[in-house]
Amino acid sequence: MMARPRENLESMNNPMSTVAVSYNYPLVALSVLLAILASYVSLELAHLAGKPHQIELKDRWLSISSLALALGIWTMHFIGMFAFKLPIPVIYDGFMTILSLLIALAGSFFGFATLLIPCPIRRTAALGGCIMGAGIAGMHYLGMHAMRVAADMHYNPFLVALSVLIAVFVSGLALWIVGSIKAGNIAKTTRNKILVAGMMGLAIASMHYLGMASVTLQLNGSTVDTHGFVIEGELMATTLSFAAILLILFPLYSVNYEHRFSDRLAIELKQLRINEARLRKLIENAPDAFFVHDENGQLLDVNKVACLQLGYTREELLSSSIFRIADKQELVKAICPSLLNTGGSQIQGTYIRKDGSTFPVEVNITAIMDNGKKYIFALARDVTETEKLKSHLSKLAMTDELTELYNRRAFISCLDKSLSRARRNAENLSVLMIDIDYFKQINDLYGHYVGDIALKHFSHTIKKSIRHEDIVGRLGGEEFAILLPNTSKYEASALAEKLRKTLEDSVFDHEEKEIGFTVSIGIACFDPPDISPMLLLKNADHALYLAKENGRNCVVNYCAAT
Template identity: 40%
Template sequence: MEIITATYSFSLVSISVMMAILASYVSFDLVGITWQEKSKQNYFLWLLLSASVLGTGIWTMHFIGMYAFKLPMLVHYEVSLTVLSLLLPIAGSLIGMYIIHYCHRPSYNITAALIMGSSIAAMHYLGMAAFHTTAIMSHNLNLVLISIIIALVASWLAIQIFVTAHLKKVKIHLLTRLIIAIIMGAAISSMHYISMEAISFYQPSALPENNSDFHSGEWFIQGESVFNLVIFTSTLLLVSALFLSQLKQAMKKQLQEQLGLIKVSEQQLRQLIENAPDGFFIHDLEGNFIDVNKSAYTSLGYSKQELLEKSLFEVEVSLTRNEFKEGIAPLLSEGQAMVVDGLHRRKDGSEFPVTVNIQAFQKAGEVFVFALVRDMTEKQKVQDYMQKLAMTDELTGLANRRSFMEKLNKYLYEAYKTNTPFAVAILDIDHFKQINDTFGHDIGDLALEQFAQHTKDFFRQEDTVARLGGEEFAVILPNCSIEKALQLTDDFRQLVEQYALHFEERSLQFTISIGLSYIQTEDTSLDATQILKQADRALYSAKESGRNKVVLFDNEQDSLIADSPETLSKTQ
């Protein structure tokens, strides 16, 4: 038989090798993306795409190489075997990649290489079986064996590169990836062209009648049609896969940059929290501290480790474990934020007021509490000071009318509750207008200050002394009999009468009038205003009857004053 001389289209050979290199490059990137995918569903999708790209790229190289092989006769391809030859390298790549990802042993790498290499070799020779022509095909077994060995070695080489680059996380730059793709593409292509070199075609002595080989019931297509289809679909697949891999890498890079920024932000936030003037606490729903910042443990007098060994309920003395579990924890678990006032106890036992902002959060399915604690000591001092200003007479430092009325209401409530009588006295400096007119308002203010101090010093510690306004003062005498109240007020009247205020080599003496109201607990109809009005009426009676005396309010006096509108207007 006469041997048929075949030729190659070197432009198509170049294209086939470039397709193998492109497929190697794209699949290299796709494998890296696949093995880093955390989602199981996405992992299998990327794995299938990677195997499809590598398998299709190898098959495309093979088919373009077949088309580059020119015989001086008509060539057809059997459709079923051609399609099967495409599926083999895809399946082999899929199984091989799966094995080396989940089985990290050298023996499994060899197994994967055998599967991938065998599928590539089977793809080639199955593709040759789909190659139909009138010539007789013969194989050189030595070259066939060499081509199979090259397929196995190329597969093993690809696997080692994949494992080194992606599983061992060795960073490979663009130029290195290109070199790797060229080596892999050249190795895969050399297998094909050596196996093609193993084939010889002979001219049969007689041509088959009616080309019966092409009418045996199988589907056949001509090489040019297949070539056009292969070039279009494989190029579309490879370019799409390359685009997806680059898009994924770009998204990954962007995500890493964002994560880097987040990490920096977290570090900055942690630093801000650590150095914040307010205390930051993280604890679980049992009250066990998980983390605290510097302000938290220094404000309580502990070291950080000491405080972490404590519980919330050893620090927050105004809250019990049951109150937290039954009242606060359920609301926090529902996502509600809360602001509560509390009282913290230091290591030395001292306590200080705090305001706590509480918010719950979840981590790994467990609920934790984040608490921002602000020391309210200074604010409380300011509030106390402002409260004192609101309740204190500016000139004398005594309680003012507002404070006096609040305390009178309190004493009245306690007196009715405990059946304990008490007295209220109103003290007024006699002829104080003349003092101001004669000596001036500065001396008048000095007289008021001195009188206030004497009043405070004279009466009992449990008594309340206040300035109602002008030269008028008042005293609450709790738990006091009527005889004791009269004795105390008259003794003080006599003390003031004997006292002289000295200034600028001059002296000033004055007297006071006192109206006294005694509250009997049997009469629960009286309120604070009525009691003060009774004392004021008694004071008016003392003034009208000559001054410098103590007058006790009684019902007859009340009736007498009430009958005189002029007298009422003066007392009011």
């Protein structure tokens, strides 16, 4: 440490002599490093205030940044004053010392706040430099004025003005560099941030020590006033400085945490965008139409397949409602459970193209809650080909392949439904059982190929001869049945006779030969009301048997037969 010069001992005995001063250089170095550290921390915090995702917290970050810088300036000043060795006792006015801290805090806050003004960087840097420089200078000279010593202070106006100009200029330059980094004009590197912090720290230290050099202390023979709120003693000064350093370092931890959080957030956002792009690609290339709409049916998103299937452009669909392409009643019925349960459902429906044509769809609907609002995700598959296949398979299952008439199972099913309706409405119903006479001789004489032609000819003639509401089926071999709804036994007898005569008169050609055949017909009526489909067919088959016994090519009514 610096030793007290001999002339200092002599000057203490001379009331009007000038006080000689000295410095503790390790403490000077510590004060400079502390100013640089405080500048670095405050710049980092001020940079956070300008980030888009921190815009709502900008006042908080600016306040913490200003506090860090103000504490740094104040602590640097305090340690610098502690390094300022005087041969006379020194104490500090507590209120003025605290007021000096508040001035530094205000200058730092409003200086950094200028970076958020939407103006050219030069203007904001100049304004902020003036404010921050004035705060630094005000803090220093008020802190000097807080000294209570048995001496008068005399300032060199030139050095005072120079110290203020240095504070303003370097503060403005530092803020310009920060603004340029924020705007992307200067690379945001650790090196550049350290450079800016170094400039600000050196500006603060230079201003302080130049201000200290501008003052001359002249003993006045008075005694130091120790009354009131004062700060004295090396232990007290050391404690305050240590506490201030901790307060400066604490925001640095917050800065590092925020940077780690920001880096992690940036990585997650990048991954989210990648996943979103993949999902979008998957949706666009999906084989099904994709829709997103709100609770009111307003379309919010569609994929390429939806546009192609419906014949609309993407813009046309997004400006319209889902009810433009789907039946509203049908859709609302399916959507409501999903909205209530935030779950999913599947419906079969019909979509309407731009040209007015329709096509069947199978739609999977899912409701999703987001920020208190419900959205509907719908994946619609065009099932036109599926429905055609179902129809074809159903037809195969219900139709005789050779004659294209109902097969036995389909005919009995129709008979069961018709019987139930006739019983419920008290209507008449009759059944004709028909057999081609001597059909085996056609197969034996001409072959099964011609036998198949005969069966096709028979079915063609039957379909032309019956009424629209009548149902005809092939029960097996050359045996057929006709269901006659709302037909009495007398009407059935007349229709059967007419049909027998038509078939007798019809022939088909084969290898320049005309081939014909006759039929035998048995009739059974819906009587009594509790008769079953199988019993009704059994009665008609019994009447058919009697017709064959009577020489064939005739009609026999079961009722008459019994």
